[in-house]
Structures are given as C-alpha cells and as structure tokens.
Amino acid sequence: MNDFSPFQQINLDFEGRWLITCDHATNHIPAEFEPNLGLPQSEIDRHIAYDIGAKRVTIELARLLQSPAIYTQFSRLVIDPNRGERDPTLVRKLYDGTIIPANRYADHAEITRRLNTYHRPYHDAYRSLAARRPDTVICAVHSFTPQLTARARRPWQIGILSAADKRLTAPLIDAMRNSDALKSAAAELGEPLCIGDNEPYVGQFPGDAIATHTVAQNRPNVLIELRSDLIETPQTQLYWANLIAPILTDTLAKTGL
Numbered sequence: 001m002n003d004f005s006p007f008q009q010i011n012l013d014f015e016g017r018w019l020i021t022c023d024h025a026t027n028h029i030p031a032e033f034e035p036n037l038g039l040p041q042s043e044i045d046r047h048i049a050y051d052i053g054a055k056r057v058t059i060e061l062a063r064l065l066q067s068p069a070i071y072t073q074f075s076r077l078v079i080d081p082n083r084g085e086r087d088p089t090l091v092r093k094l095y096d097g098t099i100i101p102a103n104r105y106a107d108h109a110e111i112t113r114r115l116n117t118y119h120r121p122y123h124d125a126y127r128s129l130a131a132r133r134p135d136t137v138i139c140a141v142h143s144f145t146p147q148l149t150a151r152a153r154r155p156w157q158i159g160i161l162s163a164a165d166k167r168l169t170a171p172l173i174d175a176m177r178n179s180d181a182l183k184s185a186a187a188e189l190g191e192p193l194c195i196g197d198n199e200p201y202v203g204q205f206p207g208d209a210i211a212t213h214t215v216a217q218n219r220p221n222v223l224i225e226l227r228s229d230l231i232e233t234p235q236t237q238l239y240w241a242n243l244i245a246p247i248l249t250d251t252l253a254k255t256g257l
Helices: 054-064 108-130 169-177 180-188 209-215 234-255
Strands: 007-010 018-022 069-072 137-144 158-161 195-197 221-227
Touching: 007 108, 018 054, 018 108, 054 069, 054 137, 054 234, 069 108, 108 209, 137 209, 158 169, 169 195, 169 221, 169 234, 180 234, 209 221, 221 234
Parallel strands: 018 069, 018 137, 137 221, 158 195
Antiparallel strands: 007 069, 158 221
C-alpha cells in the first residue's frame, strides 16, 4: 500500500458541531487493482465508481460550517464504505448494467482483506472524529445520477434521506422547499424546485454509514443527495454548498438539537 491512506480528514482544528462526510468521494482505483478493476476508463468516470461532485461540496460545506470533514480515497467499486459488512452489495459484481471483472470472483477471504484495508480504517477514523465532542451532528454528502440506464429522468435537485430519526431531516426538507434561494436556483435551471423526501433512494440500509455512526449514539444526522449534473465543476460545487450551508445552520438552530 506504500503511503496510501483509504481516507482523508480535514479541518481537524475547526470547532463546529458538524461532521461532514463523503463515503463515495473518488473514483480512484488503488494500484493493486490496476488496470481499473478490469474496466475501461469510461466506466470508471461514471457514477458507478463514485458520487460525482460530492467531494468538493463536502470540502466547501466543511469550510462554510467551520467543521471537520472526512472522505474516502478509494472507489466504491473496490468496496462500498456506505454498506454494512454483511450487505450483499458491499463488493459489487454488477452495477447499473456494468459487470466489474475484478470483483466477479471475490470470495470471503478477499472481501475480508478489502474490509481490513479500506472499509474498516475509514470507519475507525469516522468513529473517532464523530466522538470528538458530545453534540456532533453528522451531514453525509452524496450525489445521484440524473438518470439510470433505461429509467426515467429524475426530477429532484436535492434529496434528503432519513430513516426513523427525522428530528433534523423533516424541518430541513421544509426549509429547503420554502427557500427562496433554492427556488431561484431551480428557476435558473428552468425547473420547478423539487426536494426529495427519501428520494431517489430509501433512507438507510442496516449497517450503512449513517446507521453505524448515529443510531446507537442518538446523533442528529442528515444525508444530502445532490443531482450530479448540478455539481460537475468547482464553480457549481461551491455554488450549491453556499446555498445549502446557511439552511443547515438555520435549521439546526431552530430545532434546538
């Protein structure tokens, strides 16, 4: 592995309550899996390998909220850090119509090795960073593709995901739906503002990152999904982070959490 680290932490001296996380920050394939897990570069550049634009939004949100952040430095095609260790999609063999050759024959021993090398170190660091103060609030940043293969185009600009704990997510959805800034941003796109409530995905999977680091600890949390075509450039990533950060700050303050 040389000096490769499966995760990066930033803003460790910032004192904000938030911890901004990005489980699918990069499409980087570590050298041991070259060339590209047996895939052409065109597939590695797709959403199947990472959440396009989410890393820079994470970094900008952490700066704006004066809080630390943690993000992965390996593609989810190697192993998915937003899946529990027993999840059947932990190491994907097929994703949105694409077969991943290097994963095709990954057995229990290989999956365990990847857990120990990539997945578990990320979650160990995540756990320690979340525990730095007793009132940590988790904000996980993801992005979703505008359209899956052979599916209808998705109308949402932003999706807010949650499971049973809606202390922060329910008022955040209301605040976003009533935000003049977000309405203006949608209008500039020629679209009505559309904020998804557990769309385009269900709130949580057993053992996923949010469940692992918030449920037992009773930590307030939100998982934000941004449509990836809106955050493809550094300029648009900063733009959407600037739209979202004050809504997060105001909503958290109003909840009294």
